[in-house]
Amino acid sequence: MKRAFRIPVAVVVLAVVVLSVTGVGLAKDDYPAKPVRMIVAFSPGGATDIIARIVSQKLSERLGQPVVVENKPGATGIIGTEMVAKSPADGYTLLMVTAGTHAINASLYSKLPYDPVKDFTHVVWVANAPNVLVVNASNPINSVKELIEAAKKKPGQLTFGSAGSGSTLHLAGELFKSMAGVDIVHVPYKGGAPAMTDLLGGQIAMMFDSISQAVPHINAGKLKALGVTSATRSLALPNIPTIAEAGVPGYEAMAWFGVVAPAKLPKPILDKLNKEINVVLQLPEVVDRLRELGTEPVGGSPAKFTAHVEAEVAKWAKVVKESGAQVN
Numbered sequence: 001m002k003r004a005f006r007i008p009v010a011v012v013v014l015a016v017v018v019l020s021v022t023g024v025g026l027a028k029d030d031y032p033a034k035p036v037r038m039i040v041a042f043s044p045g046g047a048t049d050i051i052a053r054i055v056s057q058k059l060s061e062r063l064g065q066p067v068v069v070e071n072k073p074g075a076t077g078i079i080g081t082e083m084v085a086k087s088p089a090d091g092y093t094l095l096m097v098t099a100g101t102h103a104i105n106a107s108l109y110s111k112l113p114y115d116p117v118k119d120f121t122h123v124v125w126v127a128n129a130p131n132v133l134v135v136n137a138s139n140p141i142n143s144v145k146e147l148i149e150a151a152k153k154k155p156g157q158l159t160f161g162s163a164g165s166g167s168t169l170h171l172a173g174e175l176f177k178s179m180a181g182v183d184i185v186h187v188p189y190k191g192g193a194p195a196m197t198d199l200l201g202g203q204i205a206m207m208f209d210s211i212s213q214a215v216p217h218i219n220a221g222k223l224k225a226l227g228v229t230s231a232t233r234s235l236a237l238p239n240i241p242t243i244a245e246a247g248v249p250g251y252e253a254m255a256w257f258g259v260v261a262p263a264k265l266p267k268p269i270l271d272k273l274n275k276e277i278n279v280v281l282q283l284p285e286v287v288d289r290l291r292e293l294g295t296e297p298v299g300g301s302p303a304k305f306t307a308h309v310e311a312e313v314a315k316w317a318k319v320v321k322e323s324g325a326q327v328n
Contacts, residue, residue: 031091031269035066038259039095041080043073047210047293051127051257052096054289058280067094076166077101078113085114089121089262091269096126099168099256103312107320108166117310121265122258124277125305127295129255130230131172131208133243134223136199139206144227144246147206151182158184161195161204166325169195171316172208172229172253174323180248186323199223210255211236211294229253236294256312257295258305274302 038056040049049071056067072080081101087093102116114120133144141147151158162170165188177184187204189195192213199207200222211234217223218237227243228234231252243251259277261270280286281297290297 031272032063032065034092035068036063036091037093038067038069039080039084039093040069040071041073041077041095041097041101042071044071047129047212047255047295048096048098048257050293051290051295054286055096055126055259055277055280058283058286059276062276062279076105078105078109081105082113084260085119085262087262089264089266091261091265091273093262094123094273095120095260097258097260099254099312099316100166102258102260102309104166104168104171104316104320106313107317108325116313117306119263120260121263121270122260122302122305122309123265123270124259124274124281124302125298125300125308126257126259126277126281127290127297128230129257129293129295130211130228130234131169131253131255132211132214132218132228132234132237132240133176133206133208133226134199134214134218135206135226136202137222137224138202139224141226142224144241144243144248147226148180148182148247151180151184155183156185158182158205159187160184160206160208161187161189161199162208163192163195164188164190166320168253168255169208169210170325171319171323174325175253175319176208176243176248176251178319178322179251208253212292215294234294235291235296256298256308258309270302 038052040052042048052069056069060067072083077100081095084093084095105112106116135141141150160173162173170186173186192209195207196209198204214223215236218225225237225240227241227246228237229243231242231244233242278299281299287297
């Protein structure tokens with residue numbers, strides 16, 4: 001009778017552990033082994049979509065796999081954002097987020113189906129997009145200080161338009177009202193284009209608008225720029241002061257964009273994505289394209305982006321509460 005050959009239990013356990021660790025290591029080293037999806041929670045053609053496509057094209061080249069942009073619009077970005085929050089944390093589903101999806105919506109909606117901090121891994125802060133405060137060229141107001149003086153002389157009579165209640169442009173105005181101590185009336189529109197039409201026609205007194213949308217009208221002499229909403233002057237409008245330096249110290253209201261993944265993304269994958277996107281954001285052709293849109297590339301660590309999101313959630317919660325804005 002042949003004796004059975006027995007492998008010591010300790011050897012079996014050791015082999016399983018080695019294979020497991022090696023397998024995991026190989027899987028992460030091989031990332032990505034298939035196409036990656038970059039979800040945009042808005043319709044094609046907007047700033048978020050364009051920025052996602054600029055980054056994805058170059059990221060595809062860096063990763064050696066297609067990074068495919070997919071638009072999942074609806075409910076001011078909530079539908080696409082929730083979908084990503086509930087996706088596997090394997091690095092194959094990413095999301096280009098905005099100040100709206102990851103800061104403002106947290107307070108604007110009483111029941112948001114995701115937590116902008118806890119339900120995501122914050123990969124990298126992609127870009128900032130300052131807005132600009134503009135008035136019609138025929139308006140006698142020529143500066144932020146003159147605007148504040150006029151608003152205080154006529155409380156509740158001056159109006160500002162926006163792309164809709166709860167939009168970044170609306171809340172930029174609400175923050176201005178609060179910090180400048182003025183009473184100006186918000187007029188919401190169904191998008192920035194109709195608001196701009198009424199501003200050009202003189203139906204509203206002022207508007208906070210994206211620099212890319214406003215610059216053509218400023219250059220054509222149809223609008224006057226009073227101040228930009230960033231902490232430093234914009235390269236697109238170098239001669240226009242910031243609102244902070246023009247009369248409202250500490251004012252800053254930025255639109256911004258970043259890449260996130262579902263929560264608990266493995267660190268090796270997070271590190272690789274962060275590294276490669278940072279390289280992309282430093283490419284001259286990417287910098288030029290982003291600046292053409294009125295945005296500035298940012299980059300940096302995941303920790304830097306996470307801290308920014310947390311600060312923005314707290315900042316806009318205060319503004320939303322004071323303005324009484326809410327959408328359900």
